[in-house]
Amino acid sequence: MNRFESHSHTDFSNIRLLDSINFPEKLIDKAIELNLAGIAITDHESLGGHVVIDKYRHQIAEEHPDFKVALGNEIYLTDTRETNQKYYHFILIAKNATGHKMLRELSSTAWINSYYDRGMERVPTLKSELVAIIKKYGKGNLIASSACLGSELDYCILKMAEAEHLNNDEGKRKYYNQILDFVSWCKDIFGEDYYFEVQPARSREQMLVNIKMKALSEYFNVKIIVTTDAHYLTKDDQKYHN
Numbered sequence: 001m002n003r004f005e006s007h008s009h010t011d012f013s014n015i016r017l018l019d020s021i022n023f024p025e026k027l028i029d030k031a032i033e034l035n036l037a038g039i040a041i042t043d044h045e046s047l048g049g050h051v052v053i054d055k056y057r058h059q060i061a062e063e064h065p066d067f068k069v070a071l072g073n074e075i076y077l078t079d080t081r082e083t084n085q086k087y088y089h090f091i092l093i094a095k096n097a098t099g100h101k102m103l104r105e106l107s108s109t110a111w112i113n114s115y116y117d118r119g120m121e122r123v124p125t126l127k128s129e130l131v132a133i134i135k136k137y138g139k140g141n142l143i144a145s146s147a148c149l150g151s152e153l154d155y156c157i158l159k160m161a162e163a164e165h166l167n168n169d170e171g172k173r174k175y176y177n178q179i180l181d182f183v184s185w186c187k188d189i190f191g192e193d194y195y196f197e198v199q200p201a202r203s204r205e206q207m208l209v210n211i212k213m214k215a216l217s218e219y220f221n222v223k224i225i226v227t228t229d230a231h232y233l234t235k236d237d238q239k240y241h242n
Contacts, residue, residue, distance in 0.1 A: 024049050109129055
C-alpha cells in the first residue's frame, strides 16, 4: 500500500510568517511523481488555499482517479487566549463536507479572536471550542494528529526526557501527567481518528520523540503515522527555503 502524506504546507501558510515555498499544484504534482496514495494539505491556520487545491484536484481527477487530496488545517491549540504562552501545533483534516464546515467555523473563530503577542498576530483555537464544534456536528468528521515538534505532545515528551536526564522526579511527573491528560482528551473527542505523528528528521529532538512515540503508541493504543511536514519539494530547494 502506498503511503498517504497527511502533513504538508504551501505558500498559503505565509499569511502571517514566511513558512513554505511550495505552490499547491506543484506540491500535488510532486506527490503523484513520488507515487503517494494521496496528500493532505495542512497550512498554518489558513484555509485560503483550499479553493485552489480543490480546483486542481478536479483537473487531475481523470488522469489520476485514485489519487486522494485532503483538506486540512494546522491549528494552534491552547487553553486560553492569554499572551506569553506556547501556541501548540495540532493537525485537523476534514473527512467529509461536514468536517470541512467544522474547519471553516473553527478557523473563522480563531481569526475573529486574533490578537498580537510578541510581535506576531496569534490565531489560537481553544480546546473548549474544539470540543464544542465536535459536540455540535458529531464525531467522525475530522481526523486529528499530534503534529510536529511544535505540538503539546512533543513538547511534553522532550521536557519529560530532560527531567529524566536531570533526575528531576517532580518535573518528570509533571510532564507525564500532562501527556496523560492531553492524550486522554484527544482520544475522548476523536476516538480512532486521533494519531501520533513521527517525522523522518535527524535532529536530536525529533529522533528522541520518534523513539518515545513508539512506547506511547503501545501504552495508549494510538496508531502512529509518518509525515514529512513538507515546506519545500526537493533537497535542492532547501537552500532557498532557508
